[in-house]
Structures are given as C-alpha cells and as structure tokens.
Amino acid sequence: MKKFLFYSLTILFFLGPAVLLLFKSVTPVWKWGEPFHFNWTSRGWESFFMDPRIVQALSLSLMIALVVTFINLWIAIPAGKALSHTNFKGKSMIETFLVLPLFIPVLAAALGLHVTMIRLGIANHWFGVVIVHLVPTVPYSIKVMKAGYDRLGSGMLEQAKMLGARPFHVFRTIELPMLMPSVRSVVFLIVTISMSQYVLTAVIGGGNVITLPIIYYPFLQSVDDTVMAAFSIAFAVLPVVAVLIVELVSKWLRTNMSFRSRRSS
Amino acid sequence: MNKTYIDIKNVHKSFQKNEVFGSIQLSLNKGEILSLVGPSGTGKSTFLRCLAGLDQFSSGDVLIEGKTILSKKTKDRPIGMVFQQPLLFPHLTILENVTYGLRLHKKKKEADIVGMKYMKFVGLEGYTQMYPHSLSGGQQQRVALIRALIVKPKLLLLDEPFSSLDPDLRRELRDGVRQLLKKEGMTAIFVTHDREEAMLLGDRVAVLANGSLQQIGNPQDVYEHPYNQTVAHFFSDALVVDEHHYIRNYDLNWTDSKVGHSTENIFYRAEWLNESYHYGKRYAHVKMIEKNRRLVLPIDLDFRRVAHGEMGYIRARQSTKCRFNKEGKFNE
Numbered sequence: 377m378k379k380f381l382f383y384s385l386t387i388l389f390f391l392g393p394a395v396l397l398l399f400k401s402v403t404p405v406w407k408w409g410e411p412f413h414f415n416w417t418s419r420g421w422e423s424f425f426m427d428p429r430i431v432q433a434l435s436l437s438l439m440i441a442l443v444v445t446f447i448n449l450w451i452a453i454p455a456g457k458a459l460s461h462t463n464f465k466g467k468s469m470i471e472t473f474l475v476l477p478l479f480i481p482v483l484a485a486a487l488g489l490h491v492t493m494i495r496l497g498i499a500n501h502w503f504g505v506v507i508v509h510l511v512p513t514v515p516y517s518i519k520v521m522k523a524g525y526d527r528l529g530s531g532m533l534e535q536a537k538m539l540g541a542r543p544f545h546v547f548r549t550i551e552l553p554m555l556m557p558s559v560r561s562v563v564f565l566i567v568t569i570s571m572s573q574y575v576l577t578a579v580i581g582g583g584n585v586i587t588l589p590i591i592y593y594p595f596l597q598s599v600d601d602t603v604m605a606a607f608s609i610a611f612a613v614l615p616v617v618a619v620l621i622v623e624l625v626s627k628w629l630r631t632n633m634s635f636r637s638r639r640s641s
Numbered sequence: 642m643n644k645t646y647i648d649i650k651n652v653h654k655s656f657q658k659n660e661v662f663g664s665i666q667l668s669l670n671k672g673e674i675l676s677l678v679g680p681s682g683t684g685k686s687t688f689l690r691c692l693a694g695l696d697q698f699s700s701g702d703v704l705i706e707g708k709t710i711l712s713k714k715t716k717d718r719p720i721g722m723v724f725q726q727p728l729l730f731p732h733l734t735i736l737e738n739v740t741y742g743l744r745l746h747k748k749k750k751e752a753d754i755v756g757m758k759y760m761k762f763v764g765l766e767g768y769t770q771m772y773p774h775s776l777s778g779g780q781q782q783r784v785a786l787i788r789a790l791i792v793k794p795k796l797l798l799l800d801e802p803f804s805s806l807d808p809d810l811r812r813e814l815r816d817g818v819r820q821l822l823k824k825e826g827m828t829a830i831f832v833t834h835d836r837e838e839a840m841l842l843g844d845r846v847a848v849l850a851n852g853s854l855q856q857i858g859n860p861q862d863v864y865e866h867p868y869n870q871t872v873a874h875f876f877s878d879a880l881v882v883d884e885h886h887y888i889r890n891y892d893l894n895w896t897d898s899k900v901g902h903s904t905e906n907i908f909y910r911a912e913w914l915n916e917s918y919h920y921g922k923r924y925a926h927v928k929m930i931e932k933n934r935r936l937v938l939p940i941d942l943d944f945r946r947v948a949h950g951e952m953g954y955i956r957a958r959q960s961t962k963c964r965f966n967k968e969g970k971f972n973e
Binding site: 531 | 715717722
C-alpha cells in the first residue's frame with residue numbers, strides 16, 4: 377500500500393509533469409477548442425538554440441552557480457563545524473546573526489551592495505553577481521552543514537586524530553566522505569537558488585551578465601508554450617550537470633589525494 | 642621493571658571554577674597495565690582525554706621516557722585510545738579501518754600485510770573486505786582495539802571499551818584483550834567503573850574518587866587493605882565500622898539472634914532484603930538499620946531460607962576488625 381502510494385504520487389507530481397513538459401517541447405501549441413493532433417515540431421528547441429546568446433548564457437549560468445556553490449561550501453563547512461563541535465561565548469547570537477540575511481528583502485541588500493560594487497568596479501561583472509548570489513544562499517548552507525556535523529559527532533574525528541592524522545587528512549578521509557549527503561543537499565539547493573536569480577543578476581549584472589534567467593524570463597511574456605517547455609527542460613538539466621561536476625571533484629579529492637600525499641613522509 | 646616509563650606528575654584539571662580532579666600523580670613501567678577505577682562522574686574519562694590531548698590539563702606534567710608530551714599536538718603524541726564506542730569509519734572496509742593509522746606512513750601493500758596479521762590475532766581474518774555495520778558490537782570493538790594497537794603507541798588508553806557490550810561478551814573479550822596487550826608489551830591505562838574488570842585486566846589498580854587518587858596497588862592489596870572509607874565502599878567488599886576501622890565482608894555472618902560473647906563479637910541489627918547465587922556461592926543482601934547501608938555477605942549454601950523483611954543481626958568477630966592505614970591489617 378505504501379509502495380503504491382509512493383509510486384502513484386511520484387508519477388502524479390514528478391514524472392507526469394516532466395514527461396508532459398518534454399512532450400510539450402516537441403509539439404506545436406494547442407489552443408482550446410482545436411481538435412487534437414499529433415504533429416511533431418522541433419521549433420521549440422530550434423528557437424532555443426538559435427538564440428546566439430544561449431550557449432554563452434548556459435555556460436555562464438553554470439559557472440556562476442558552481443563558483444557560488446564552492447564559495448558556499450568553503451564558508452559553510454568550517455562555520456557548520458564550529459557551530460556544531462565547539463562551544464564559545466555568544467554562539468547562539470552568531471548563529472542567529474548568520475541567518476539574518478534571509479529575513480531582510482534580498483533586493484534591499486542588493487541595492488546597497490550595488491553602490492559598493494560600483495565603487496569597487498565589480499558591478500556589471502560576473503564576479504559581482506557571484507557575490508550577490510551569496511546573500512540568499514550562505515545561511516542555508518551553514519544550516520545544512522551544521523546539521524551534518526551534528527549527526528557526524530566529534531568522536532570519529534577525535535579517533536582519526538588519535539591515529540595520527542593531520543586535520544586536512546582527517547577532512548579528506550573522514551569528514552568529507554561522511555558529510556557527502558549534506559554536501560549534496562547544499563549543492564543542489566545552492567545551484568537551484570543561484571540559477572533562479574533574475575532580479576539580483578539583473579541589478580548587479582546591469583544587463584552585461586547574461587545568464588539563463590535573463591533570457592528565459594522575457595520569453596514568459598510570449599505565449600509560445602513550445603519554446604517555454606524547451607527552456608524549462610534546459611533549466612532543469614543544468615543543476616543536474618552542476619551536481620555531477622561537484623560529485624566528480626569531491627570524488628577526486630577523497631580518493632586521489634587521500635593517502636598518496638603522505639607516503640613520502 | 643624499575644625504570645619509570647610513563648610519569649604523570651601532579652596533573653590537575655578544573656573546568657571553569659569547578660575542580661574535576663586535583664593532583665593526580667602516578668607512574669607506569671613499560672608493559673604495565675593500570676586499571677583506573679572509580680564511580681561514574683569522577684573525571685576518569687576527562688583524565689584520559691587530557692592525556693590524549695583532546696582536552697588540556699590545567700596544570701602538571703606528563704613524561705613519556707623522560708620527555709614531556711603536553712606541548713605536543715594530539716596527532717603527534719605517542720598515545721593511542723580506544724573509546725567507549727568502537728567509532729569505526731563506516732565508509733571504509735574493516736582492513737582499511739585497521740590500517741588507517743599505518744597508511745599515513747606506509748604504502749598500502751605493507752600496511753595491508755601488517756593489518757592482516759593483527760586481524761588474525763583477534764580472529765577476524767575473514768572480515769577484511771566487509772564494512773563495519775555488518776560486524777557485531779564485540780567484533781567492532783576488537784577492530785577498534787587493533788586499529789589503535791597497530792600504530793604501536795607508547796601508551797594505550799582504554800576508556801571503558803566494553804561498556805556498550807552485553808555481560809557475556811564482555812567476559813569473553815577482556816581475557817583476549819589482556820592477552821593481546823601483554824603479547825604486544827603495551828603500556829596501558831584502562832578506565833572502568835567495574836571492579837571485576839579492573840581486577841582482571843590491570844596489573845595494578847588505581848581508585849579515583851572525589852577528585853583524587855585514593856589508592857594504588859595490586860588488585861588484591863587494594864581489595865584486602867583499603868586505605869580509607871571511600872576505597873572500602875567502592876572497591877573492597879567491606880563494612881565500614883567507623884572512620885578508622887573496617888571488616889571485610891567474608892568475615893561477616895548472618896545470625897537470627899545475638900549469640901556468643903559480646904566482648905568477642907560485634908553485632909549490627911539488619912534487615913534481610915534478598916539473596917542471590919554467584920559462582921556457586923550464596924549471598925545475603927541485607928540492610929544495616931543503624932547505618933542505613935546495603936551490604937552483600939556470603940552465607941552457607943545450606944543455611945535456612947529467610948523471608949524478605951525478616952530482622953536479624955550481622956555478626957563479626959572483634960579480631961577481624963581492621964584499621965585503615967597504609968600498613969594494612971592492624972589487630973586490636
């Protein structure tokens with residue numbers, strides 16, 4: 377019964393819409409009242425790929441999302457560990473402080489940042505966009521990594537240390553492999569958030585940084601479902617690609633570097 | 642056996658303003674196993690964590706072969722530790738777990754050969770490629786032990802390694818552990834709150850209670866000649882008569898009435914609570930009315946059945962009364 381419920385819900389809410397979207401991207405627009413017809417068309421995908429900016433936008437989106445993700449992990453792993461495994465004065469205050477960016481409208485922060493970025497000369501640049509994407513993402517990743525470290529506990533790490541491993545070696549061989557579920561959650565969440573930013577990218581990118589949403593949103597005003605469907609699929613595939621890339625990097629970090637570097641000593 | 646291998650000098654630990662333990666002083670010879678025993682919450686684990694470098698002593702010094710180790714980082718101290726939980730790395734196979742410490746300095750092939758040898762010692766040679774979750778608690782703890790031993794630390798700390806196992810398994814495991822430690826010539830401090838375990842594993846026992854080391858000596862001496870009331874209550878089976886005297890439980894009897902000369906005998910009014918059998922002997926669980934203390938004393942197997950709540954007397958001969966002091970028994 378449980379299985380049946382699981383599969384029917386999966387089909388209804390996940391597989392169904394996805395298949396429908398795919399179907400929609402290769403069939404012409406159907407208007408209410410018209411008789412059903414099954415004419416295939418590649419027009420949706422054609423107009424998607426014909427746009428000269430699309431390949432560049434795809435790769436730029438991917439790059440921004442990945443850089444945002446790595447900076448997120450770079451901040452969130454030590455921060456999550458500190459919040460979970462150590463005790464210090466004002467810990468709960470700092471914890472609250474770290475989630476505050478979620479409570480102020482991101483646009484307010486962005487407009488403030490914009491002025492600073494113009495001064496620093498990174499407005500209208502992809503790196504400025506990366507920085508502004510950190511505002512709505514870092515609080516989430518810290519939360520996720522803290523939960524990961526809570527679950528891991530300090531015992532395993534102490535044990536590895538007792539066996540003579542250096543902190544970075546412990547990180548590669550014990551922490552990272554055991555925290556992979558949390559890292560995966562962070563990657564998926566952050567890539568999706570970063571790729572959905574329209575307003576922040578538009579404000580800071582100033583029209584120079586063309587990411588996928590910048591092209592995608594104006595299309596929303598057209599009623600061409602076929603093109604929209606093609607766009608949406610491309611949009612959904614990007615995070616998967618990003619996750620794959622992160623997965624490969626972490627795998628390389630875990631296996632290739634884990635023991636070799638210490639052999640000489 | 643006369644050269645001091647490990648010297649722990651006046652170490653002291655306080656947490657904020659509370660003293661966890663004050664001024665512990667002890668030394669170990671090479672290859673010696675010391676059981677550190679004491680009631681829960683007396684800082685035994687903290688003491689080990691400080692030695693290991695996972696926590697810091699507030700003052701004092703620790704020397705291994707004459708050199709201080711307190712200035713070294715955890716990973717550089719020649720100390721191994723087995724925790725209460727096996728803490729095996731779940732994503733590594735058993736062999737990878739065992740050789741984790743070795744692999745930091747050795748090639749995989751060499752490490753694997755040594756790892757296999759150790760796995761044979763503990764009878765787990767068939768489990769090399771399995772993952773920790775498929776092993777039982779006792780097997781996991783054996784893996785944790787050889788994982789710590791394999792890097793040949795100068796001092797091995799065992800923090801109640803059997804506490805998460807069931808009694809049968811504990812008994813089975815502790816003999817094996819002692820044998821292995823002796824075979825390896827390992828110097829070890831074994832922390833437990835179980836007296837039996839302390840006696841079985843340690844060449845010497847040290848009783849830690851109320852924040853200080855109460856007594857240290859070979860298990861029989863500490864059992865037979867406790868220095869003070871705390872040791873008598875916790876480690877020896879003894880009835881504390883007053884602050885200077887005690888009587889060992891095996892010198893006590895149960896009687897229904899005060900029979901015998903009162904000059905030769907001491908009587909304590911007591912209530913019979915229950916009885917139990919242990920390794921072929923029968924024991925009475927009684928409560929002394931006057932001191933409001935429970936006591937377990939041996940009785941004859943053929944002694945009549947006594948009902949719960951029946952009143953009677955605990956009898957001891959005056960001559961069995963001993964005095965607390967460092968010379969042990971003192972007849973009055």
